[in-house]
Amino acid sequence: MTVKLPTLDGIEEVSSDYSMKLLLIISHVPSENTRALRDAVIRGAHHADISGVRVRALTPFEAGPDDVRAADAIILGTTENLGYMSGALKDFFDRTYYPVQEEKQGLPYALYIRAGHDGTGTLRGVETIVTGLRWKEVQPPLICRGDYSAEFATQCEELGLAMAAGLEAGVF
Numbered sequence: 001m002t003v004k005l006p007t008l009d010g011i012e013e014v015s016s017d018y019s020m021k022l023l024l025i026i027s028h029v030p031s032e033n034t035r036a037l038r039d040a041v042i043r044g045a046h047h048a049d050i051s052g053v054r055v056r057a058l059t060p061f062e063a064g065p066d067d068v069r070a071a072d073a074i075i076l077g078t079t080e081n082l083g084y085m086s087g088a089l090k091d092f093f094d095r096t097y098y099p100v101q102e103e104k105q106g107l108p109y110a111l112y113i114r115a116g117h118d119g120t121g122t123l124r125g126v127e128t129i130v131t132g133l134r135w136k137e138v139q140p141p142l143i144c145r146g147d148y149s150a151e152f153a154t155q156c157e158e159l160g161l162a163m164a165a166g167l168e169a170g171v172f
């Protein structure tokens, strides 16, 4: 059964089958391009071959400790702003870090970054935090760097698919 729950960003929870594993996507989407990347991740995670995974997409503003507790894996998406992750994602970590630190050790995660010309500061910043959380990186970090390219969306779609497929197969 599919249900549609509005969120601040208009993305909807897509299934109410709570026996399935939950892939949580938390992405900061301040622009048309970043929304396209987030949508591509969702599209990949919803691939026709995947049936055992529920996908939930939230902005960092919407997400909090309970969302992380419920998740079996997470994809984080952020812009690089002034050499670091978006304030939105940082705020999410500020609110979530201690409440989930013990309970969610080993949580499989993947990260994609939209950067105008760099991305390494953001990668370092996120990795520092998730190392403290002891989350498990299960896909190489994806940095969509430079002028926007349609290839970025393809890469994000592949990331969503890889995470959902791995979760479904229980390989993480």
Ligand SMILES: Cc1cc2nc3c(=O)[nH]c(=O)nc-3n(C[C@H](O)[C@H](O)[C@H](O)COP(=O)(O)O)c2cc1C
Pocket (backbone or CB within 6 Å): 031, 032, 033, 034, 078, 079, 080, 081, 082, 083, 084, 114, 115, 116, 117, 118, 119, 148
């Ligand atoms: C205030 C601000 C600071 C930014 N700082 C960086 C930065 O330090 N490094 C970088 O690679 N890109 C930086 N960017 C570029 C953004 O990451 C990029 O424009 C954003 O991800 C949106 O992507 P889009 O322009 O394709 O929509 C910055 C953008 C803004 C608005």
